[in-house]
Amino acid sequence: MNAASVRSRVRAELVDEIKEAARRQLAVEGAAALSLRAVAREMGMVSSAVYRYFPSRDDLLTALIVDAYNAMGERVEEAESAVRGSDYRGRWMAVCHAVRDWARSTPHEYGLVFGTPVPKYAAPADTIPPAMRVTVVLVQIVADAVRAGVLVLDREPIPKAVRADLAPIRTFFSERGATVDDDLIVRSIMAWTHIYGAISFELFGHRVGTVTEHDGFFDHEMRRMAAFVGL
Amino acid sequence: MNAASVRSRVRAELVDEIKEAARRQLAVEGAAALSLRAVAREMGMVSSAVYRYFPSRDDLLTALIVDAYNAMGERVEEAESAVRGSDYRGRWMAVCHAVRDWARSTPHEYGLVFGTPVPKYAAPADTIPPAMRVTVVLVQIVADAVRAGVLVLDREPIPKAVRADLAPIRTFFSERGATVDDDLIVRSIMAWTHIYGAISFELFGHRVGTVTEHDGFFDHEMRRMAAFVGL
DNA sequence: TTCAGGACGAGAGCACTGCTCTTTATTGGG
DNA sequence: CCCAATAAAGAGCAGTGCTCTCGTCCTGAA
Numbered sequence: 001m002n003a004a005s006v007r008s009r010v011r012a013e014l015v016d017e018i019k020e021a022a023r024r025q026l027a028v029e030g031a032a033a034l035s036l037r038a039v040a041r042e043m044g045m046v047s048s049a050v051y052r053y054f055p056s057r058d059d060l061l062t063a064l065i066v067d068a069y070n071a072m073g074e075r076v077e078e079a080e081s082a083v084r085g086s087d088y089r090g091r092w093m094a095v096c097h098a099v100r101d102w103a104r105s106t107p108h109e110y111g112l113v114f115g116t117p118v119p120k121y122a123a124p125a126d127t128i129p130p131a132m133r134v135t136v137v138l139v140q141i142v143a144d145a146v147r148a149g150v151l152v153l154d155r156e157p158i159p160k161a162v163r164a165d166l167a168p169i170r171t172f173f174s175e176r177g178a179t180v181d182d183d184l185i186v187r188s189i190m191a192w193t194h195i196y197g198a199i200s201f202e203l204f205g206h207r208v209g210t211v212t213e214h215d216g217f218f219d220h221e222m223r224r225m226a227a228f229v230g231l
Numbered sequence: 232m233n234a235a236s237v238r239s240r241v242r243a244e245l246v247d248e249i250k251e252a253a254r255r256q257l258a259v260e261g262a263a264a265l266s267l268r269a270v271a272r273e274m275g276m277v278s279s280a281v282y283r284y285f286p287s288r289d290d291l292l293t294a295l296i297v298d299a300y301n302a303m304g305e306r307v308e309e310a311e312s313a314v315r316g317s318d319y320r321g322r323w324m325a326v327c328h329a330v331r332d333w334a335r336s337t338p339h340e341y342g343l344v345f346g347t348p349v350p351k352y353a354a355p356a357d358t359i360p361p362a363m364r365v366t367v368v369l370v371q372i373v374a375d376a377v378r379a380g381v382l383v384l385d386r387e388p389i390p391k392a393v394r395a396d397l398a399p400i401r402t403f404f405s406e407r408g409a410t411v412d413d414d415l416i417v418r419s420i421m422a423w424t425h426i427y428g429a430i431s432f433e434l435f436g437h438r439v440g441t442v443t444e445h446d447g448f449f450d451h452e453m454r455r456m457a458a459f460v461g462l
Numbered sequence: 463t464t465c466a467g468g469a470c471g472a473g474a475g476c477a478c479t480g481c482t483c484t485t486t487a488t489t490g491g492g
Numbered sequence: 493c494c495c496a497a498t499a500a501a502g503a504g505c506a507g508t509g510c511t512c513t514c515g516t517c518c519t520g521a522a
Contacts, residue, residue: 216390
């Protein structure tokens with residue numbers, strides 16, 4: 001191993017340690033209270049030293065966001081691949097529960113990703129691929145079911161203006177070997193919207209006084225959305 | 232008017248001015264950057280003077296949250312009451328669009344209310360009634376439609392654990408003159424979840440690369456959710 | 463009408479934040 | 493083996509939420 005990589009390896013380790021400390025702090029206090037100085041303190045460094053690794057607090061947060069997306073994606077992919085391929089509904093449900101389980105296990109990271117966006121903060125391009133991982137899995141399930149011909153179709157007329165919008169998604173599906181109808185695309189987007197809405201409602205406390213049995217309700221809800229999609 | 236109320240009137244005016252300034256700042260920078268000192272500066276006061284009116288920054292935020300809920304509720308109630316009472320679907324759609332319009336007109340206030348909750352921050356009891364206003368309107372529409380017998384029923388079996396949870400909501404409906412079945416309650420909660428999910432996805436930027444025609448998509452989406460509820 | 467007590471604003475100050483700049487120490491690679 | 497690149501430290505700036513004290517002013521009761 002050449003010397004340059006020795007240095008960069010140490011550097012990468014430090015970067016990981018900093019993210020680790022930041023994540024610990026995040027879990028306790030939330031993103032708003034994440035303090036670079038506190039992270040530095042925990043690592044026995046002086047605050048200015050941390051700036052060698054992350055040019056700003058926002059950059060640290062961006063790194064945590066990317067990690068969060070990837071952690072979520074990993075959990076989802078893992079859960080989905082554990083289900084028999086032809087059990088489309090089972091795969092779908094596995095994804096739904098995997099997202100929620102991850103969200104509940106690290107609520108602050110979920111909030112970081114899906115909560116109020118930081119003002120003036122534009123997500124850099126390198127957050128996009130990790131952010132797509134869950135969507136890709138969902139699309140693949142639907143595409144597989146379409147190809148197998150087991151998806152219940154129930155076409156609703158889609159307004160022209162909306163239909164024009166869906167072209168890129170249509171190609172996204174066809175890249176995965178399925179020719180899908182616009183109606184199905186709409187239903188898929190709505191399903192993903194619903195997954196997000198249900199988990200956020202629960203985690204952000206907007207279901208107090210409405211639902212107590214979160215586990216049961218979520219499962220039932222997702223089952224119905226799967227039916228809505230046609231699975 | 233006695234003297235005490237002179238004082239309290241001036242005080243109330245100051246409180247309003249402070250909230251007004253805070254709201255202006257909120258609209259520009261977002262909740263995270265709301266600074267009590269900046270508010271004080273804008274009003275030509277010293278920061279410590281503001282503490283005579285709001286004991287802490289969080290209390291200011293709470294006041295803004297309550298105001299936001301009420302503004303949203305007002306917009307919704309107004310829009311809903313403009314539709315002919317027997318047009319249940321029209322009333323429902325009016326509510327959906329009113330929520331979204333309000334959210335888009337003051338995105339930071341929407342984020343304050345529906346975004347990542349502030350850690351360690353428990354919503355005080357006086358935020359609950361304002362927060363309920365939209366829900367109440369939605370429930371009333373469904374209840375009216377049930378009473379009129381125009382609601383399409385399509386009962387799904389509800390798991391026992393979930394059903395047990397819904398008792399308080401059932402009485403909430405019956406207080407509004409409708410005997411509803413558990414299935415309908417579930418569908419209503421899901422619809423409200425979906426409204427929230429769709430608006431948050433749009434406002435928080437999670438639909439970039441998916442939907443561009445937000446207006447058309449939202450309308451279509453809400454139309455389908457109305458059908459899902461049975462309207 | 464007087465006057466005590468409460469409300470109010472100002473200012474200083476504390477402990478904290480993100481971030482920059484300069485100086486010093488270290489250490490890896492030619 | 494020595495030098496340049498890298499890292500770490502420390503001081504410092506401007507900002508934050510919040511507290512405490514100290515005069516001032518005004519109100520409601522005596």
